[in-house]
Amino acid sequence: MIPSPAPQTQPRDFASYFPPTSGYLSACTGGLPPLETVRAGHAFYDDWSKGALDARAIGAAAERVRGLYAGLAGVPASRVALGSQVSQLVSVVATGVPDGGEVLCPTGDFASLTHPFEQLAARGVTVRYAPAASLAEAITPATSLVAFSLVQSATGEVADHAAIVEGAAAVGAQTCVDLTQSLGWLPVGAADFDYTVCHAYKWLCSPRGTAFLTVREGLDDTLTPLAAGWCSADDVWSSCYAGNTPLSAGTGRFDLSPLWPLIAGTEEALKLFASLDARAVHDHAVALANSARQVLGLPAGNSAIVTWPDPEGADLATMQAAGLVASGRAGNARVSFHLWNTPDDVELLARALGR
Known part of the structure; x- marks a missing residue:
């Protein structure tokens, strides 16, 4: 285990580090960029367009x-x-x-x-x-x-x-x-x-x-x-x-x-x-995942990724039709929870699946 760094001053919720989003349950497919990452990407292309790369x-x-x-x-x-x-x-x-x-x-x-x-x-x-x-x-x-x-x-x-x-x-x-x-x-x-x-x-x-x-x-x-x-x-x-x-x-x-x-x-x-308390990030993600498992009638787990059998892709299609971003792998429906997610995302999942 990596020891958690000394606790840092953190906002009321981790989502403030990211552009506003709702219903993105797919960190396991691709993470969302923090605000500073978005700014850095724009700055690179601005410098490149001006011939100012170093x-x-x-x-x-x-x-x-x-x-x-x-x-x-x-x-x-x-x-x-x-x-x-x-x-x-x-x-x-x-x-x-x-x-x-x-x-x-x-x-x-x-x-x-x-x-x-x-x-x-x-x-x-x-x-x-x-x-x-x-x-x-x-x-x-x-x-x-x-x-x-x-x-x-x-x-x-x-x-x-x-x-x-x-x-x-x-x-x-x-x-x-x-x-x-x-x-x-x-x-x-x-x-x-x-x-x-x-x-x-x-x-x-x-x-x-x-x-x-x-x-x-x-x-x-x-x-x-x-x-x-x-x-x-x-x-x-x-x-x-x-x-x-x-x-x-x-x-x-x-x-x-x-x-x-x-x-x-x-x-x-x-x-x-590097600035965050790694244990706090873990607890945030797994707590949301376990809230989703409760909604889905699944036992609590130790992972930020939640999967359940969906061989025909019906639940995945239902989530996508409701505007959620989720994924399907190996006959499973798959959602995941990370820094930008909040209890509101679990509620959106429950509504989409009628649970």
């Missing part, structure tokens, strides 16, 4: 983003790489799986996490699946890596990560954890895992296209920087051309060139999360 300043902002994410994930900045897609970063982790090894994943986990490992068959690597709820028990001495989402996209199920880490350590296996559906509402970071990946556009409310990889100290040299480029060095401006292309001493060797239009907005979003 590449070095954008690079400095990217380093601040690295530091902010490191703080949220509970690891040193030297352990963080910046990318743009989870699957690309998982592909780097996949280079460290030994020939003939086994990767264990939850049944039905998100493809961006599992798909890169399935491409290793030519090296004799197998991917085995087990239910998320019993993943720790499914680990065997043949397991090289356990790769799982901390929170399952299709169901909202929260993994028993402590038991999985213990089970992996007992057989000498490593762990790779996708924090995309958790970091931002669930105060569990990267320090307990060998590798983590996270895209910031969901619960961290950043523009889509900024993702992060963390690598435990001592494991950088076991991975291959498949997409190494000019930003893979510690001094990027002296490493632009062939003949002097050193790798960063740390996890920055796996960096991709940052997507310039997104950096300032991502920085503002991560600054917001």
Whole structure:
């Protein structure tokens, strides 16, 4: 667990950080931008249109983003790489799986996490699946890596990560954890895992296209920087051309060139999360989710994501017709609750479904 930061002065409700909205129940699909992120995006395009972009300043902002994410994930900045897609970063982790090894994943986990490992068959690597709820028990001495989402996209199920880490350590296996559906509402970071990946556009409310990889100290040299480029060095401006292309001493060797239009907005979003009490954010989101579960006749849970069977999509269609933004995954209807949501959103859900 990441210890909650010292409580900060906060508004009466978290929604004041965001443009006014109502009935948006889909952080698990894509977060909403904080007001400061919107302003930063406009400022970027204003500067670009005037020919006033400063590449070095954008690079400095990217380093601040690295530091902010490191703080949220509970690891040193030297352990963080910046990318743009989870699957690309998982592909780097996949280079460290030994020939003939086994990767264990939850049944039905998100493809961006599992798909890169399935491409290793030519090296004799197998991917085995087990239910998320019993993943720790499914680990065997043949397991090289356990790769799982901390929170399952299709169901909202929260993994028993402590038991999985213990089970992996007992057989000498490593762990790779996708924090995309958790970091931002669930105060569990990267320090307990060998590798983590996270895209910031969901619960961290950043523009889509900024993702992060963390690598435990001592494991950088076991991975291959498949997409190494000019930003893979510690001094990027002296490493632009062939003949002097050193790798960063740390996890920055796996960096991709940052997507310039997104950096300032991502920085503002991560600054917001760094200023908040992580436990208060968690309690706010889960309390609203449990209010929705009560409306739906479901037992209380520990996730900010609420799902229920909707194989024909009837409930999803009803919610959408009522103006709610929700989603459907794997035969389930899916809603979620985050900083901008209030009890009014639960009431809108109840009215839409006639509960």
